[in-house]
Amino acid sequence: MTVWVLLLLTCVAAAGALKAPESGFLFTSPKLLQAGTSERFCVTLFNLPGPGRNVTLSLSSKAGTRPWSTTVELIPDTVDADGDHCFDLDVPRSVPPFRGYLDLRIANAAGLRLSDGSKVSIKAFTLVTLVQTDKPKYRPGDKVLIRVISLRYDLTPLIENIPEVWVTTPDNIRIAQWRDIKTTGGLIQLEVQLTEEPPLGTWTIHVRTYEGQLRSSSRRETHRFVVEEYVLPTFEVDVKRPTSVLDGEKTVTVDVCAKYTFGQPLIEATVTVNVTGGFDLEYVSDTLTTDETGCASSDLIVDDLFRDFRTSPATINVTVEEFGTGLSQSETSSLRKEFFSSASASVPDNAQLFIKPGLPYYGRLHIKDRDGSSFRK
Structure with a gap:
């Protein structure tokens, strides 16, 4: 009798272990939906056999309201009872941003009905x-x-x-x-x-x-x-001058060259150099004539340029007027006074590109003065 009791208990335990688990699914969705696009969604099935399986997904403002978009997707019979299936849902452009609600329903031909819902964020359509x-x-x-x-x-x-x-x-x-x-x-x-x-x-x-x-x-x-009615310029003006002067310098040279667009120099053109300071006060005015190369030079006295405002920059305006036609072009630049000498440094192209920790670095620097010449100090 003891042996039969043990067998009966074993059979009952085996029958309980063979009980089929409940059906279910896992729904995968983007956290943020972009209005005006088609978004991808996936479901993972658990013990949900076919045939006649379908999934319905709706997007609305909240649960129980009229959906903005709905898709009904048939799950192929080739997908196992524990398989995966992905599908798309169109998010309309007119969907308002911020918050939405996804309602998912899965059914099969045997009458099984599963459903779930989730809130989702929506980004407005941008164009x-x-x-x-x-x-x-x-x-x-x-x-x-x-x-x-x-x-x-x-x-x-x-x-x-x-x-x-x-x-x-x-x-x-x-x-x-x-x-x-x-x-x-x-x-x-x-x-x-x-x-x-x-x-x-x-x-x-x-x-x-x-x-x-x-x-x-x-x-x-x-x-x-x-x-507008405009005339293309017939000549070009090139002005060379320093951008700053050092304390102690006496003069500043402004070189002006003008040439036609086809390359010939602008001869006997009138060059006017005006220098103004704070409150548009005119400090210096010089009138020159271009030579056979189309160039002219003006030497300006530094003390006259910074007469009242020694720290504020002076404005240099150069106007070139063509002889006979009266056509003119102007170039404007600023000039400031510095009390300390400055230079710029650059690394040659063939210099060592990398530095190794713990090892010395050997290289060369090109140091140039403010006017572009080699720095010799």
Whole structure:
């Protein structure tokens, strides 16, 4: 009798050990959802056999409210009862930021129903629209080339039509417009031909894009360019002067050279050198004429440059006027007084690039004075 009792207890224990565990799942979701994108979700099944398994995921503002987006995904029969399955859910652009609620439901053909929910953060849909012209200023009769591209939050182009682009004059008169423009790789290229007598001033390019899925939700980007009558400079001016003077120096030399854009020197041009200090007081004014090389030099007395304000910088304005035409160009720079000598040091390209701890470093330095000459002190 003792033997039979032990066998019976063993059979009962074995039957209890073979009892099937309950079904369940593990849901994996991003912590932050980006509006206007498709997010990836996964479920890991536990003892949930097929066939006829499906998963339903909804995104809403909170539990029990109308969902913003819903997806129903059939779990293939090839996925085991303890397998994994991943799927996507579209997050609309119009979803408000901050907080949302995910509702997950899993069912199979045998009538098993499992559900769970979780709060999630939502980041608002962001769209960066870049508007560019081929140059900032145009003359009458020029052609204005326009480029527009819209970028998502991850800087990838938005491949969809741009609702509207239009151009207005300084008087806010619309002179060109395009609607529902098809993009090429997210980019559109437009052009506006200016007349020979267009309104002068600042023109504006307007671009309207959809911010959400509703066409009423839009935003506008602008870009400005200038239309004016201007003449390209026929000559260039190069001014060489020190940026500072040391205490004790008597004179400062300002070298001025002018040449035409095709390389020839500007001969017999009038060069005016004006030096002003604090409160725009004029200290020094010198008038010169360029020689056959197109250059002229002016020696300025330091005591005259810093007459009243010894610590504030002086302003040097150089104007070159072409003989016969009256065309002129100006260059402005500042000059300050220093009471200590300074120099700059640079490492040659062939110097040792690395320092090893505990070992000496051998190298050379190029030390130059403030005027660029070798420092000999």
